[in-house]
Amino acid sequence: MEERPENPDMHVYARYTQETRLRAEEVIGKMMGGHALLYSSGLSAAASALDFYMPSTIAIRRGYFGVHEVIRKYCAGRNVSIIDLDDEYPVTQGAPAGNNLDFRHGTTLVWVESPLNPTGEARNIQHYAERAHAAKGYIVVDATLAPPPLQDPFRHGVDMIMHSGTKYFGGHSDLLMGILALQRYDQFKHLWEERSVNGRVPGNFETYLLLRSLRTMPLRVLRQSDTAAKLVKFLYSLTETQQPDSNVPAQIAHGRVVKQVWHSSLQPRATLEEEVEDTVKENHDFDPSSQITHGGSPTFGMLISNENYAKYLPHYLSYFIPATSLGGVESLIEQRVIASPGMDPRILRISVGLEDVEDLKVDIIAAMTRLVNEHS
Ligand SMILES: *Cc1c(COP(=O)(O)O)cnc(C)c1O
Numbered sequence: 001m002e003e004r005p006e007n008p009d010m011h012v013y014a015r016y017t018q019e020t021r022l023r024a025e026e027v028i029g030k031m032m033g034g035h036a037l038l039y040s041s042g043l044s045a046a047a048s049a050l051d052f053y054m055p056s057t058i059a060i061r062r063g064y065f066g067v068h069e070v071i072r073k074y075c076a077g078r079n080v081s082i083i084d085l086d087d088e089y090p091v092t093q094g095a096p097a098g099n100n101l102d103f104r105h106g107t108t109l110v111w112v113e114s115p116l117n118p119t120g121e122a123r124n125i126q127h128y129a130e131r132a133h134a135a136k137g138y139i140v141v142d143a144t145l146a147p148p149p150l151q152d153p154f155r156h157g158v159d160m161i162m163h164s165g166t167k168y169f170g171g172h173s174d175l176l177m178g179i180l181a182l183q184r185y186d187q188f189k190h191l192w193e194e195r196s197v198n199g200r201v202p203g204n205f206e207t208y209l210l211l212r213s214l215r216t217m218p219l220r221v222l223r224q225s226d227t228a229a230k231l232v233k234f235l236y237s238l239t240e241t242q243q244p245d246s247n248v249p250a251q252i253a254h255g256r257v258v259k260q261v262w263h264s265s266l267q268p269r270a271t272l273e274e275e276v277e278d279t280v281k282e283n284h285d286f287d288p289s290s291q292i293t294h295g296g297s298p299t300f301g302m303l304i305s306n307e308n309y310a311k312y313l314p315h316y317l318s319y320f321i322p323a324t325s326l327g328g329v330e331s332l333i334e335q336r337v338i339a340s341p342g343m344d345p346r347i348l349r350i351s352v353g354l355e356d357v358e359d360l361k362v363d364i365i366a367a368m369t370r371l372v373n374e375h376s
Contacts, residue, residue: 006192016196020207027214028169031148032161034181035188037195038207042144042164043070044200045178049140049162050074051198052191055109056093057137061085062278063113065340067142071111078105085112085128086282089135108137114153115145115292117326118336118349119262120228120300121269121280122146122288129157144168145297145326146264147221154183156291167327168298171213171220175206220329220354222294227360228352229295232263234361235302238368252368257313259346260303264288264296276303276344278336298352299326301336307345309371310335314348316367319355326351331360 011017021038029036039045047070050058058071061084071082083089093106110132114123125141132139140160141153147168153161163169165177178200182188195201202210237244240255260271262279267288278301288296304310313333314322320333331353337345352360 006189014204015199015201018201018204018207020204020211021201024207024211024214027211028179029181031214031217032181033152033154034161034183035185036179036181037188037191038165038202038210039178039180039195039200040202041176042162042166042178043067045162045164045180046070046142047074048178048191048195048198048200049160049180050109051194052160052187053107053109053138053140054105055080055107055138056105057081057083057090057108058111059083059085059087059089059108059132060111061281062116063111063142064117064144067111067113085110089131089137092136108132108135110137110139111142112139112158113142113144114151115264115297115299116278116280117145117299118301118340118343118347119279120145120264120297121262121267122151122264122286122292122296123280124283124286124288125153125158125291126156127283127286132159133157145299146292147217147327149218150221150225150294150297151292154181165210167325168221168224169213169217169327170210171217171327171329172209173325173328173330175202175209175213177202177206177210221298223354224298224352225295227295227355227357228263228298228300228350229265230357231350231352231360231364232261232265232296232300235364236261236266248365249369251372252365255305257305257309257368257372258302259305261300262302263300264292276347278343278347299349300352301347301349303344304346304348308375310346310348312375313367313371316370317363318367319360319363320350329354331355 138159141158142162144164161181163179165179238258244253320331324339332351336347337343
């Protein structure tokens with residue numbers, strides 16, 4: 001029988017193997033349709049993905065700012081080019097796609113975050129997987145905003161999936177976790193060996209909390225996705241060109257508060273407000289329903305009509321907590337510029353929790369009405 005060092009008869013030392021972690025990895029591997037590894041955080045998983053592929057070219061556009069910081073660290077002291085997702089990809093020198101573990105500096109790595117943080121808009125993963133492989137490169141998808149069962153990037157040909165397990169896998173805002181998943185066992189084993197050395201494993205107690213969370217994950221995620229789609233529809237009805245329900249006061253409708261809403265359920269987008277940087281800017285005719293199912297990401301963004309409204313609205317709501325992070329059972333709302341420097345200060349990000357959708361709507365109507373009354 002082939003030796004399985006990641007699954008030994010006896011656990012000797014927790015940097016290598018640990019019982020709770022092994023169990024959680026087996027459950028997540030089954031959920032994702034691959035072999036899963038847990039890391040101490042989403043960003044330590046991202047750093048491990050870069051160390052694994054050793055790219056000399058990275059194609060990326062926007063997305064979670066912390067991943068760009070990790071890339072910056074990886075690039076320090078190395079000769080790495082950062083190119084745009086839609087640039088031409090240089091053909092990988094060294095290990096071609098599908099080759100064994102002969103990674104050398106020379107690989108082209110395509111890094112796709114989908115759905116995109118903070119807007120919840122989806123990218124055409126299949127399109128970038130085909131382009132990456134045509135250049136003998138690899139593609140990693142940061143799928144944090146659409147965890148299983150909403151999206152299966154392996155079905156669209158990606159080599160590796162990354163998640164911040166801190167978000168929907170954890171689901172209760174009480175643990176920090178990273179996940180990498182691959183379909184190839186040889187690559188999984190290689191990554192496992194690297195992790196055994198660099199020690200980027202999660203704490204055992206956090207892993208125990210994660211196992212607790214996995215038991216309710218499909219229930220949570222499907223409900224959050226469903227509620228998010230309903231809220232997106234409601235908020236979109238408050239934009240300039242739309243007609244809201246009769247119970248919505250006219251003073252908060254017709255774009256007076258909500259200028260734009262972004263979410264995969266609103267793609268393909270009719271209007272491309274190009275002055276806003278943080279939106280999906282590629283594949284405008286792409287319909288995400290073939291790659292992202294149910295109601296789409298439970299996290300989405302909106303553009304508020306002015307900066308002052310965007311600053312106060314999070315603090316006028318009762319059900320939504322004004323805080324960063326996403327994926328927990330409580331709904332959160334955040335003026336994104338506070339956590340992510342350089343963003344348009346009118347952008348708010350909402351992470352939908354498990355509250356009743358009608359309660360959330362009533363809360364939003366009351367808070368927006370107060371906003372307009374007090375700040376006009
Ligand atoms: C939160 C997040 C990360 C980073 O994960 P941590 O667990 O905080 O290290 C990476 N990508 C996306 C899309 C995220 O939302």
